[in-house]
Amino acid sequence: MSKRRRPPPSASRTDAPDGSGVAAVRAHVDDLLARGKTRDAVEAAxxxxxxxxxxxxxxxxxDAYGARIRALMATGLTREARELASLVVERHPGTRARILPLLHETAARAGGDLGPLLAGLASADPATRRDLERTLGRVLTDCRALAEDPRLSDGDPLRQAARAASELFQAVTSGPLPxxxxxxxxxxxxxxxxxxxxLLIRAIDAYYRRDDxxxxxxxxxxxxxxxPARLAPLLRCLAGEAKPIDRPSLGDRVLLDKVSGGRARFRTELAGLIDAIRGRDQRQALVAARNLIETARSASDTFMPTFASTLLTHWLHANFDPRPLMTLLVRGRSDVGTLRQLALALERVGAWEAAVPAWDGYLATAQQIAAMPHTGREPSRLxxxxxxxIPTDIDELLDVADVExxxxxxxLIRDGALPDCLDRGRLLERARTADPDARVFRALVAHWETRDPRRAEREADAWRARHPRDLEPLLFLARAAxxxxxxxxxxxWLDAAEVLDRVHPDVRRSRFRVLLSSGERHLRDRQVSAAxxxxxxxxxxxxxxxxxxxxYVAxxxxxxARCAGETASAAERRRDLGERLGNPVLLNLVLASVAATIGLDTGGDVGVDPSTAMPKVAAVEGLARAAxxxxxxxxxxxxPPDLVRRIELNPRGAAPAHLYSLCTLGLxxxxxxxxxxASGAGLEADTELTHRFLLARGRxxxxxxxxxxxxxxLRCLRAARTLATRLRDTETSREASLALRELELPPWSMDEAPEEDDLPPAAIRRVIEDERNATAAPSFTALPPRGRRRRRPDRRRPSLPSEAQPFLDFKEREL
Structure with missing residues (x-):
């Protein structure tokens, strides 16, 4: 059969429902309408x-025709919807009241004619009036047309409200309302x-007031x-709603860009950059970054530095090559601000070995273009x-440089294999040349104290000469001497320090320490009179x-007296000292310590251990006070070893302060x-030293x-840190944190922070109860003595060397 004689397809676009009766067809039509198939629903009805x-x-x-007319209007086919509504009214005159609002709506949408709707409102019953008002709300695209419609009298409430809405809409789209x-x-x-x-006017006014x-x-x-619902997605986007606009038109994009000052476009491009960074797609991230940088340059002057710093930080965290990004960010030789942001970003990601050369490049460029002076406070502080x-731990510095x-x-620094800015001593000398401030001298003295004590003394003497009113160099020179x-x-030196501040506690402590060392030295040399x-x-x-x-002075x-051979005087002094102390254990320990310090043979003045004939509590007190x-x-x-073993077996009953002194002695x-x-005995009672006993137990x-x-x-140290924080004992809290760090992480993985969450009171109570019930003493390993430095595994992030060298290459090539 030819195509011309082929019979036309069936008008029905869906199979007829099974069963007979209106109920089955109505259910089928309702199902089609629910699925949006209005044309099929009309055909079935x-x-x-x-x-x-x-x-x-x-x-x-x-009903099916009404749904079809609304669907046509929703897709913009207003003329077709109006023709269909007129056809329905013509064929079914009895349904005119139901279709007439739709007919009026199509007329208003097609030509903006509100007359039929307004005329219907004047004579409609309450139910019909509500339908017409809803229809008018759907077709009203300009409040001014309703306010100026001559069919409404000047005193009509609807016209007055339309006039107010029109004036306020014009005002709110021009600026904030009073x-x-x-x-x-x-x-x-x-x-x-x-x-x-x-509602739209209120939303725009709230947007001006930043009330999202x-x-x-x-x-x-x-x-x-x-x-007004057409503007809702735009305002939602401007208010910061995360859901983007689905397929925005050109007008939508222009409006967003104009109203938000580029924020909406910036937000969209930023989302693309985040996706690229998460996907480790450097090429796509660079495209997104280029668009973001162009948008950011049009923002305020204070925005660009923050944006560049944040972008560089995330870029380096993703292990991307910074050279292409720096090419986009740097705008000529005078753009030293971007170099500064790069140095800050390298600091944030922990790449100090790359941050120091970055700062050095920033300083050289800034001084080259006269943005920073060569001398003065600013270059010295930098x-x-x-x-x-640069880390103070010399082992870490040697590991980074890969030297022994x-x-x-x-x-390597002299040969140029490493930049000289990695030498802390040279940096501090440059800082002193720029500005000989006391902080620079303090850093110089601390740097040379462990490397060259004589050099440290010379720096302290120069500090004293430059700042004669400073007390620190005098105290350091006194300690060095x-x-x-x-x-x-x-x-x-201490006499000179007392001239500046006689009552300073460090001056007093230093004088006591020096006089004590001097007296003991004279006793070692048997210079009794001088002693x-x-x-x-x-x-x-x-x-x-x-x-x-x-x-101890006694x-x-x-x-x-012993050194002078005055046996009777020595015996009398020993007897007086014993009466003053009231504890034979303490007396023996103090005399033995003095004798060992000056190299004196006690000659029987320090007898056998008296603790065996004493109550254990008194022995604990003597050992604790001596400690x-x-x-x-x-x-x-x-x-005496026997005394320590006896106390270890059962130190219960002693004062908490004495028990804590034993903890300190043991550690x-x-x-x-x-x-x-000692810590176990201290935890048996709730005292103000519980957090310190937990710290000693954990260590x-x-x-x-x-x-x-x-x-x-781990549990004891976390409980100790939590209690110390609550009691504001910063020293104990710091010691617990350091002990946790050493315990939780091996030496080569210190980049991660230990667990910082506090324990709740119930958990702390369980820790204390568990330690009280732990009766058996564990076996301990002796801490090894510090020996020759061994090379630690590389604990740097693998990408950091590759991040530092590209920046150095970029600086040499571009700047």
Whole structure:
């Protein structure tokens, strides 16, 4: 059969429903309408109407026609919708009241003629009036047309409300409204055809006031079929809603760009950059970054530095090559601000070995274009900051440079294999040349103190000469002289310091320490008269009266009598000292420490261990007081092993302060079993030292041989840090954090931070109860002595060397 004679296709676009009756067809039509197939719904309803012409089937057909007319209007086919509405009214005159609002709506949409709708409003019943008002709300695209319509009288409330809405819309689209201006719209009810315009005006006004919540609340109340609803997605986007506009038109894009000052476009491009960075797509990220940079340059001057810093930081975190991005960011030789942002970004990602050369390049460029002077406070502070970025741990510095010792590092710097800005000493010298500030001298002294003590003294002397009113260089020179054994020189420096500040606590402590060292040295040299002069000067100072220090001074007089051969005087001094202390254990420990310090044979004055004949609590007190005295003075403490073992077995019943002193003694002398036993006894009662006992317990358990002790140590240290933070004990909190860091992470993975969350009170209570119930003492490993430096595995991020070198290459090529 030819194509011309082929019969036309069936008019029906869907199969007829199974079953007979209006109910089955209505259900089928409702299903089609729900799926948006209005044309098929009209055809099914028409076939039913042809089969049974009843009022019910006609109503179903008219409903289908109404849905079809609305669908045509929704797609912009207003003329076709109007023709179909006229045809329905012509063929079904009885349904005129139902189709007439749609006919009026199509007329208003096609030619902007509101006359039929306004005429219907004047004579309609309440139900019909509500339908016409809803129709008018859908077709009203300009409030001014309704306000100027001659068919409404001047006193008509609808015309007055339209006039107010028109004037306010024109005002709000030109700038912020004055306070109280929106009160003119209070009379517009939510059923009024002007209600969507009222909500739109309120939303725009809230946008000016930066009240994004009010913007979104007003927009959500606008009916989706109202004319103002077309602006709702744009305002939502301007208000910061994350959902982008689906297929924005050219007008939408222009409006967003004009109103937001480029923010909407910037937000869209930023989302693309984030996706590219997450996907590790450097090429796509560079395209997005180029568009973002062009948009950002049109913003305010304060925005670009922040934007460049953030962009560079995320770029480096993604391990991207910074050279293409720097080419986009740097705008000629005078753009030193971008170089500064690069240095800051390298600092944020922890690449100090790349940040220091970046800062050096920024400084050289800024001084070259006269943006920064060669001398003065500004370059000095920058050079000092660069020096502070270089780690103080020499092992870490050697690992980064991949050398064995500092001499090899200096050789590489001299040969030009490494930039000289990686030498802290040279940076500090450049900072001093730029501005000899006290902070620079302080950094110089600290730098050379561990490398070249004599050089450190020269720097401190130069500091004193440059800033004669500063106390720090005098105190440092006094300590340096004391370490060399030049006690008279140290006292001369302290005399100069007292001229500046006689009551300064560091001056007093230093004088006590120097006089003590001088007196002990004279006793070692058996210069008794000189020693007694030092002891007499020592005894009158306020530092000698603290705690049990008078007993140590008295022990020095006993030692002087022994050195002079005055046996009777020595015996008497020993007897007086014993009565003053009231504890034979403490007496023996103090005398033994003095004798060991000056190289004196006690000759029986320090007898056998008296603790066996004493109550254990008294023995604990004697050992604890000796630890407090001798450890603070940095003097030897030779406790009898039997005494320590006896206390370790059961230190319960002692005062909490004495138990904590035993914890400190155990940790300082690497006797972890003593610290473990004393901290356990201290935790049996709730005292103000509970957090410190937890710290000592954790540090002792950290040296345990098994993983179980390590887990207990973690819990104790976290509980100690939490309690110390609540009690504002910053020293204990800091020590607990350091212990946690050393325990949780191996030495080569310190880039990650340990767990910082605090424990709740119930968890802390469980930790304390668990430690109280832990009766068996674990086995501990002795801490190894510090030996020759061993090369640690590279703990840097693998990409950092590749990030530093591209910047250096870029600086040499472009700048």
């Amino acid at each position: 028409r076939q039913l109407y042809k089969a049974a012409r009843t009022a019910e089937t006609e109503a179903l057909l008219v 306070d109280g201006a929106l009160a003119r719209l209070d009379g517009v009810s939510r059923h009024s055809p002007l209600a969507p315009w009222k 919540a009010a913007v979104l609340a007003n927009l959500s109340a606008i009916p989706p079929d109202a004319a 050079l000092l900051h660069m020096a502070e970025l 010792d500092e001499e090899e590092l200096q050789e 004391e370490r060399r054994g030049a006690h008279r020189k140290a006292l001369d 007694l002069r030092d002891i007499d000067r020592l005894a009158v100072g306020p530092e000698a009266a603290a705690g049990d220090r008078p007993a 022990a020095l007089r006993w030692a002087a 407090d005295l001798l450890l603070a003075l940095d003097r030897p403490l030779h406790a 300082r002398t690497n006797r972890q079993s003593l610290a473990y036993a 002792a358990l950290a040296t345990g041989r098994h993983e179980q002790e390590r887990e207990r140590a």
